[in-house]
Amino acid sequence: MEGSRFLSITGAFPVLIGSQPTSSARLSKAEFFRLALERPPAVAVFDCDGTLWSGDAGYGFMVWTLEQGLVSPQAREWLDARYRLYGISEVSEAEMCGDMVKVYAGLYEEEIRTAAAEYFRENIHVHVFHEMRELIARLRGTGSDIWAVSSTNNWVIEEGVREFGIQPERILAARVAIREAIITDEILDVPTDEGKAEALRRVGISEPDVVFGNSIHDAAMLEIARRAFPVNPSPGLLEFAAQHGWAVYYPESLTEA
Numbered sequence: 001m002e003g004s005r006f007l008s009i010t011g012a013f014p015v016l017i018g019s020q021p022t023s024s025a026r027l028s029k030a031e032f033f034r035l036a037l038e039r040p041p042a043v044a045v046f047d048c049d050g051t052l053w054s055g056d057a058g059y060g061f062m063v064w065t066l067e068q069g070l071v072s073p074q075a076r077e078w079l080d081a082r083y084r085l086y087g088i089s090e091v092s093e094a095e096m097c098g099d100m101v102k103v104y105a106g107l108y109e110e111e112i113r114t115a116a117a118e119y120f121r122e123n124i125h126v127h128v129f130h131e132m133r134e135l136i137a138r139l140r141g142t143g144s145d146i147w148a149v150s151s152t153n154n155w156v157i158e159e160g161v162r163e164f165g166i167q168p169e170r171i172l173a174a175r176v177a178i179r180e181a182i183i184t185d186e187i188l189d190v191p192t193d194e195g196k197a198e199a200l201r202r203v204g205i206s207e208p209d210v211v212f213g214n215s216i217h218d219a220a221m222l223e224i225a226r227r228a229f230p231v232n233p234s235p236g237l238l239e240f241a242a243q244h245g246w247a248v249y250y251p252e253s254l255t256e257a
Helices: 029-037 057-067 073-087 093-102 109-127 130-141 154-160 194-202 216-223 235-244 252-256
Strands: 043-046 145-153 171-179 182-189 210-213 227-230
Touching: 029 130, 029 227, 043 130, 057 073, 057 093, 057 109, 057 145, 057 154, 073 093, 093 145, 093 171, 093 182, 109 154, 109 182, 130 145, 130 252, 145 154, 145 194, 154 171, 171 194, 194 216, 210 216, 216 227, 216 235, 227 235
Parallel strands: 043 145, 043 210, 145 171, 210 227
Antiparallel strands: 171 182
16 A cells, blocks of 8 residues: 555545656656666566556455445444544554554464455556566576565555566465465564565665665665666655656656557
8 A cells, every 4th residue: 555645445446647747857668678678687676556557456455345244344444443543644654564564363374365456456466567567577587586565465466476487475464364275464574664675674685786666655665775766656656766866767657548
């Protein structure tokens, strides 16, 4: 959940399209690929929502599961109250992303995994950026170690990056403890903001060769990269990129739209 704030969980599904760049150089697809591949990186790190595909799959999955009746009315009311507090900045980004995973406590994990697969297939797959799929395939061909880092729940992210060939053990996402196949409310990780860089350090990646992200919540891990690539940047990240002299890239499907 890495874009603008939304005041209600029953609102419209958000599509995160960055503003046009002002002082940051804007890369063509050819330039983007050349810079990303000119020195084949040993480690490449990707944010997911807004970077690999258009839209916020974490927020969308939350709304979709509520509409499907996968959580109790009491849990829905609790989450709605939390989301309203998030909308007025009384609940932090990290807390809200954690709450969006904790809301499934008491359900069988397999049920949510099945739901995540259905949701992604029907709602997000069509919005995958084709050039990001191509770039990751080419990076894999050079032997790069590919990681995905996201504050969206691990069930949706694991489904989403499956077609990119990113294995579950290379995914750092919001997750809770699972006991006897049941989801608990014990938060294990919520990689957002500085937490993204910290999650990478915990797995031994203190200075990734390349990092790709779209949101200001990716800024911390972009800063530790040898080469940073803002993709489809949000207004906040666009300003941050200008301050750091980073060129930005807008996927073709967004510029055509």
